[in-house]
Amino acid sequence: WINFMLDQVGQLLKSGKFNGVFTTGGYIAGPAIIAARLLGLPVIIHESNALPGKVTRWFGPLCSTLALGFESASKYLPKGEKVWVGTPVRSSFLENQPLELPIPEDVPLIVVVGGSQGAIAVNQLVRQCAPAWFDAGAWIVHLTGEKDPDADSLEHPQYIQMPFYNNMAALLQRANLAISRAGAGTLTELATTQTPAILIPYPYAAEDHQAFNAASFVDAGAALVFRQSELTSQLLTTKVVHLLESPQILEQMAQKAASLAVTDSAERLATLVRQLVI
Template identity: 65%
Template sequence: MAKVPIKLLIAASGTGGHLFPAIALAEKLPEYKIEWLGVPNRLETQLVPEQYPLNIIAVEGFQQGLSLSSVRILFKLMGSILEVRRILKQGNFQGLFTTGGYIAGPAVIAARSLGLPVVFHESNALPGKVTRFFGPWCSAVAVGFAAASKYLPRAKTVCVGTPVRSQFLDTAVDNALDLPIPNGVPLIVVFGGSQGAVAVNKLVRQSAQAWFDAGAYVVHLTGDNDPDAANLQHPQYIVLPFYDNMAALLRRANLAISRSGAGSLTELAVCGTPAILIPYPFAAEDHQSYNAAVFTDVGAALTFKQSELTPEILQQRVLDLLQSSAELAKMGENAKAIAFPDSADKLAALVREIVER
């Protein structure tokens, strides 16, 4: 008799940082029957592959303080817990995997109320409030950075890194860069994660002429929220809202200028790309600064606070690095040393161990 596949519900919503690791995990569990849990009008409605049925629930994050709005959100939360319980029971799921965010709350509560095992993945060096609160409820919390474990003293933590999309593990993509960049020229790649980074974009545009004069090319991924994205024009400047083949781009880059979201840092590490990091100053609990510190501490990146970084400082630090191939090479080696290229395999093994035991 054919073996009935294990059913796993994945709760991952909102940003690429939550969705890409979950998709990478799902690809490593081909023998499982997987369905997705998301919310309306978020990135999962575009990114989740068609082979994973998408269940939509209505849930919102809490704002600071108690108000009529938060009371309404609380009632919506209670309704979403009941809805997730219904999905889990009717679908005969045997476990839940989540990457955090406000969808994790109702998902974890519903799964644990049914006695189902839960694996939580936390990609940031400083775990979010949801992770710190619900971590002890879970069967295991997989962390992207070893530093995160100290903030989760009551949870069972396992350091597995953060999974990356399969393109980052396929070295054949090195030859797939379809941008007009000559061989041998220095390449600077600027990106702000899946949300873009308007303040970083402005700094780069104010600094770039000196880099062009030094012979460098710049590929600038501005996101789609920058009203001034088309303001700079130059033969050595390629501006795009996004670029699909990030693996090939980061491997070709001599230097990246980036925010320090966990997903971006994971990609930089796997590709061994030296970086200047500018943490997003309004990230929850300043968690991007904690992420950046992991890279700065091992010499894989330089970190600057946005409030202290001027175009003149950025311009000069980039020029200094471009003139020191030895320093860039060492930074790249240090980045690769903290990478987990087999993270998706490690996470899949942990899910199997927890769900199947």
């Protein structure tokens, strides 16, 4: 079946008169990488995580260039031509965006986001901690995802709950602190918006790759990280209140987050493609 897949992909590449292949990895990329190289076509693979996926580790040495979202990923890829380009974000993140939510300008804002699927365990912790954060003067925007059966269980004048929010650029630009999973896309947005964060890596991510992503932010001083299995409501309450009472620490974390941002990532990738393919 491997030969069949390679033959099918090779025929597609030849019939389409492709000049090269750009991939972001995943098991489906393997045959495309091999077929392209057998045809002498350049291949660029973009790896957004700090721990490269298996396809990147296995087939990366065959590629013309490995484009890295995290500079630290390089140590897991001893072979191959590597370049740090970051991970592109939507253009809205690169400009100041108005936040169209009824939040006073002079209050600290905590944004809770569980990633594309939400995070019920994190949601439960946040609702337990919220009263103490309200007492500290904070407002909370809580993006619960669509699968939390208790999403509507907390009501408070300083609390806004919704499954998702379309203008994440505006929300993170306004936030004083984010509580988040540690997917590569979310961390890229946090770095671009210079948002300090408490990260709770998704414990069931493949090869625990979110923990590696989070470690890059912790090492830079841009975030705190806690394992979900070890995090209690008391610990989370205390850490958040301490940060809210320490604006100088939040400012330092914001500056460190900015140091991780590659705001011209899309341009770097486009230049790489032009150099190798066009």
